[in-house]
Amino acid sequence: MADLGFGDARSGNGSRSQCSRGKAMLLALGKGLPEQVLPQEKVVETYLQDTICDDPATRAKLERLCKTTTVRTRYTVMSKELLDEHPELRTEGTPTLTPRLDICNAAVLELGATAARAALGEWGRPAADITHLVYISSSELRLPGGDLFLATRLGLHPNTVRTSLLFLGCSGGAAALRTAKDIAENNPGSRVLVVAAETTVLGFRPPSPDRPYDLVGAALFGDGASAAIIGAGPIAAEESPFLELQFSTQEFLPGTDKVIDGKITEEGINFKLGRDLPEKIENRIEGFCRTLMDRVGIKEFNDVFWAVHPGGPAILNRLEVCLELQPEKLKISRKALMNYGNVSSNTVFYVLEYLRDELKKGMIREEWGLILAFGPGITFEGMLVRGIN
Amino acid sequence: MGDAAVPAMVVEEEEQEHVFRSRFPPVAVPDGVTVPEFVLDGAEAYADRVALVEAAAGGRSYTYGEVARDTARFARALRSVGVRKGHVVVVALPNLAVYPVVSLGIMSAGAVFSGVNPRALAAEIKKQVEDSEAKLVVANEVAFDKVKDAGVPVIGVGDRERMPGAISWDGLLAAADRTGAGVVPVDAAQQSDLCALPYSSGTTGVSKGVMLSHRNLVSNLCSSMFAVAPETAGQVVTLGLMPFFHIYGITGICCATLRHKGTVVVMDRFDLRTFLRALVDHRVMFAPLVPPVMLAMVKSPVADEFDLSDLALKSVMTAAAPLAPDLLAAFQRKFPGVQVEEAYGLTEHSCITLTHAAGDGHGHVAKKSSVGFILPNLEVKFVDPDTGRSLPANTPGELCVRSQSVMQGYYKRKEETERTVDGKGWLHTGDVGYIDGDGDVFIVDRIKELIKYKGFQVAPAELEAVLLSHPSVEDAAVFGVPDEEAGEVPVACVVRRHGAEEGEEEIVAYVAERVASYKRVRVLHIVDAIPKSVSGKILRRQLRDEFIKRMKPSA
Numbered sequence: 001m002a003d004l005g006f007g008d009a010r011s012g013n014g015s016r017s018q019c020s021r022g023k024a025m026l027l028a029l030g031k032g033l034p035e036q037v038l039p040q041e042k043v044v045e046t047y048l049q050d051t052i053c054d055d056p057a058t059r060a061k062l063e064r065l066c067k068t069t070t071v072r073t074r075y076t077v078m079s080k081e082l083l084d085e086h087p088e089l090r091t092e093g094t095p096t097l098t099p100r101l102d103i104c105n106a107a108v109l110e111l112g113a114t115a116a117r118a119a120l121g122e123w124g125r126p127a128a129d130i131t132h133l134v135y136i137s138s139s140e141l142r143l144p145g146g147d148l149f150l151a152t153r154l155g156l157h158p159n160t161v162r163t164s165l166l167f168l169g170c171s172g173g174a175a176a177l178r179t180a181k182d183i184a185e186n187n188p189g190s191r192v193l194v195v196a197a198e199t200t201v202l203g204f205r206p207p208s209p210d211r212p213y214d215l216v217g218a219a220l221f222g223d224g225a226s227a228a229i230i231g232a233g234p235i236a237a238e239e240s241p242f243l244e245l246q247f248s249t250q251e252f253l254p255g256t257d258k259v260i261d262g263k264i265t266e267e268g269i270n271f272k273l274g275r276d277l278p279e280k281i282e283n284r285i286e287g288f289c290r291t292l293m294d295r296v297g298i299k300e301f302n303d304v305f306w307a308v309h310p311g312g313p314a315i316l317n318r319l320e321v322c323l324e325l326q327p328e329k330l331k332i333s334r335k336a337l338m339n340y341g342n343v344s345s346n347t348v349f350y351v352l353e354y355l356r357d358e359l360k361k362g363m364i365r366e367e368w369g370l371i372l373a374f375g376p377g378i379t380f381e382g383m384l385v386r387g388i389n
Numbered sequence: 390m391g392d393a394a395v396p397a398m399v400v401e402e403e404e405q406e407h408v409f410r411s412r413f414p415p416v417a418v419p420d421g422v423t424v425p426e427f428v429l430d431g432a433e434a435y436a437d438r439v440a441l442v443e444a445a446a447g448g449r450s451y452t453y454g455e456v457a458r459d460t461a462r463f464a465r466a467l468r469s470v471g472v473r474k475g476h477v478v479v480v481a482l483p484n485l486a487v488y489p490v491v492s493l494g495i496m497s498a499g500a501v502f503s504g505v506n507p508r509a510l511a512a513e514i515k516k517q518v519e520d521s522e523a524k525l526v527v528a529n530e531v532a533f534d535k536v537k538d539a540g541v542p543v544i545g546v547g548d549r550e551r552m553p554g555a556i557s558w559d560g561l562l563a564a565a566d567r568t569g570a571g572v573v574p575v576d577a578a579q580q581s582d583l584c585a586l587p588y589s590s591g592t593t594g595v596s597k598g599v600m601l602s603h604r605n606l607v608s609n610l611c612s613s614m615f616a617v618a619p620e621t622a623g624q625v626v627t628l629g630l631m632p633f634f635h636i637y638g639i640t641g642i643c644c645a646t647l648r649h650k651g652t653v654v655v656m657d658r659f660d661l662r663t664f665l666r667a668l669v670d671h672r673v674m675f676a677p678l679v680p681p682v683m684l685a686m687v688k689s690p691v692a693d694e695f696d697l698s699d700l701a702l703k704s705v706m707t708a709a710a711p712l713a714p715d716l717l718a719a720f721q722r723k724f725p726g727v728q729v730e731e732a733y734g735l736t737e738h739s740c741i742t743l744t745h746a747a748g749d750g751h752g753h754v755a756k757k758s759s760v761g762f763i764l765p766n767l768e769v770k771f772v773d774p775d776t777g778r779s780l781p782a783n784t785p786g787e788l789c790v791r792s793q794s795v796m797q798g799y800y801k802r803k804e805e806t807e808r809t810v811d812g813k814g815w816l817h818t819g820d821v822g823y824i825d826g827d828g829d830v831f832i833v834d835r836i837k838e839l840i841k842y843k844g845f846q847v848a849p850a851e852l853e854a855v856l857l858s859h860p861s862v863e864d865a866a867v868f869g870v871p872d873e874e875a876g877e878v879p880v881a882c883v884v885r886r887h888g889a890e891e892g893e894e895e896i897v898a899y900v901a902e903r904v905a906s907y908k909r910v911r912v913l914h915i916v917d918a919i920p921k922s923v924s925g926k927i928l929r930r931q932l933r934d935e936f937i938k939r940m941k942p943s944a
Contacts, residue, residue, distance in 0.1 A: 037469035039556040042542040073564045114569045
């Protein structure tokens with residue numbers, strides 16, 4: 001369907017309650033979090049103790065990082081019991097891919113199923129009405145993949161059409177939304193279950209002076225899963241859409257493939273984030289956002305609401321300064337970072353959950369909004385969305 | 390056994406031991422329940438009733454529904470941050486309504502609650518954190534600065550801004566609410582597991598962790614609540630003024646009241662106006678106190694500001710510190726309808742051991758100067774400290790007690806444990822006392838504080854009682870100091886009543902007229918105050934050490 005007939009965005013208030021025909025809509029959200037809570041105040045002690053490190057310089061650096069990330073709470077699959085069971089994970093230089101995958105594969109399935117059940121519960125229709133599954137993770141590797149186990153676990157119909165998006169990193173959640181939108185809009189009556197599940201166990205390792213980035217990971221990344229249900233009209237009586245997915249796009253920045261680098265080795269995944277990442281994003285963000293806003297003729301960045309994957313505080317700060325955003329524009333993105341950390345592909349769904357709450361409370365004045373996420377490539381994922389009252 | 394015909398004391402033939410038991414029949418102790426399960430049993434039926442309320446204006450309160458909910462939430466939160474069965478959590482909080490929720494939550498998580506005085510020195514708190522190998526500390530603004538560098542994470546109850554670096558209580562509970570099903574299998578607490586590690590007050594020797602199990606506390610509650618009438622459930626209002634970090638505060642006051650679905654009126658620091666206001670406004674019925682509070686109730690002009698004619702107060706109870714006879718008399722004149730009870734208990738015995746309180750209809754009130762009678766399920770004997778043989782009634786010896794409330798031992802102190810709990814399960818209290826023909830127990834003194842004057846034993850408490858009977862003496866403490874000739878001599882510190890003029894000699898002479906010559910006070914000092922522990926015990930050891938230090942330079 002072409003996106004015609006909206007006219008000027010700011011005059012569209014009268015039509016806000018109407019759903020644009022044929023556009024995919026966000027119908028429900030759910031999340032699944034592991035049992036371990038990691039309050040930021042406990043990170044230094046727990047991490048250094050778990051990895052048996054008593055280097056004062058490392059401690060000081062981690063203490064500083066814990067404050068600068070602005071994260072307050074994260075959830076982790078890693079626990080004392082797991083480390084006791086797998087002491088090799090805290091030792092440098094041992095091949096640990098097998099035990100890591102065993103833990104990750106089981107954990108993402110568990111978390112993903114919890115999130116999916118929560119979303120199905122909120123949605124209100126039976127699981128058998130799900131026609132498509134989009135599964136997204138950068139934390140598992142197996143054959144068959146987690147999508148199959150998830151479909152089985154949830155009791156989805158064997159005809160459910162599955163799509164897996166693996167190792168897209170932080171932009172994966174937005175990519176899954178885009179994929180689900182396309183599926184929903186091209187398959188009348190379809191209902192797409194999106195499940196994103198991540199754990200940092202694949203990359204957990206003891207601190208080393210050679211890899212200062214590990215400490216950033218220890219202070220920033222968390223585990224968890226989310227689920228969303230997406231469908232286009234007709235909308236059933238028990239369904240309550242809150243966001244219309246208007247237009248999506250993707251773009252990669254040529255020559256930046258080393259800026260976000262995840263190398264998979266016998267010791268699990270090894271992440272490196274270039275120091276120039278926030279700058280690279282900043283250089284292109286304005287043009288990218290204009291591409292989205294141009295669809296409805298909006299010129300002013302403060303005239304839309306924002307749901308940005310909070311990769312870290314630096315990215316949000318750059319965005320705010322560069323686009324001259326009012327501070328409350330990124331409030332829900334910062335809140336998700338504060339309460340969950342960077343949970344890779346999931347994080348954007350946690351932001352969307354806060355967005356839904358604000359929409360329901362009538363706290364969002366703007367009709368149109370942007371969903372943004374940045375992943376390896378560097379890849380930008382963006383979506384123009386519309387709030388539904 | 391167990392019917393009314395059982396005499397007050399039973400002489401056991403086996404090993405010719407003189408073992409005494411309660412005049413009351415044994416009570417059943419439920420198997421398999423933990424302390425939180427026992428205490429919150431039946432809470433649903435009282436969901437909207439107030440369980441805990443802070444006496445101060447605008448204070449927080451908790452209904453039974455909220456206590457049960459937040460106990461479960463905190464237990465989940467503790468698990469979510471990695472606290473496991475057997476881990477110790479130190480609580481450095483003043484008396485707050487949330488306090489019992491914190492301790493029950495810790496016990497529910499299978500962990501071990503270890504209370505510490507939030508007003509203790511940072512070094513003292515740190516020592517307890519280290520000795521107990523605590524994984525976490527719970528504190529509020531009062532103690533935060535003292536615990537923040539203790540080397541373990543701190544959960545801050547209260548204003549987040551004033552506790553930078555603390556894990557927020559509200560935030561943690563909310564975060565734990567969001568967690569999913571556990572990957573880590575839940576290792577449910579068993580009744581035999583440890584649930585509390587109070588540190589015994591350091592009046593004698595070093596402070597030691599006392600290991601108490603769920604079974605210990607449940608059985609102590611069953612014994613001490615034996616006479617509580619079921620029909621008063623949900624009606625009793627108790628004053629929570631005694632410190633909750635002390636085993637008596639958390640068990641004897643909070644757990645007992647919550648078990649019976651009454652209300653605890655929580656007070657942190659004593660202030661006479663707040664205290665009297667609480668008695669009047671909250672209709673407090675039972676008030677465990679220390680003697681100085683009773684003194685203030687009797688003597689302070691502030692009391693005249695309140696109409697105390699219509700108090701709901703039925704009884705007050707003092708423990709740990711002997712009550713001066715003239716104070717008792719004055720109190721009874723002013724509050725004729727209020728029963729004054731005394732109790733005796735030890736941390737090592739989970740709390741109350743002997744009591745006066747038998748409730749209505751049980752018909753036995755122990756003699757005024759005794760510490761009460763033996764509670765059901767307990768065995769008591771009095772042992773000659775020199776021969777180790779048990780003694781018949783009316784013969785003073787070291788009080789020993791055996792029951793399911795006897796501690797599991799001192800934490801990491803095997804030798805001291807063996808010296809305190811013998812191979813047959815008898816807890817040696819270190820207190821000298823005797824039982825009379827009616828089954829009332831009298832405590833003479835601490836063994837370690839007995840003064841040996843030329844080989845004769847002098848009991849400090851006896852001399853203190855004589856001193857307190859002097860009209861000009863407000864407070865007194867007696868202790869022994871080394872003496873070349875006599876071995877030890879009794880020394881007294883005395884607080885004179887305002888306006889009293891008697892000098893040291895007159896008071897020394899007053900005592901000399903009333904005691905055997907070897908018991909005479911040899912040195913007497915007029916002081917401003919007598920140092921006491923939080924539970925009201927005279928810190929005789931501290932007085933003694935200070936006295937000796939002062940004497941040294943001149944000697």
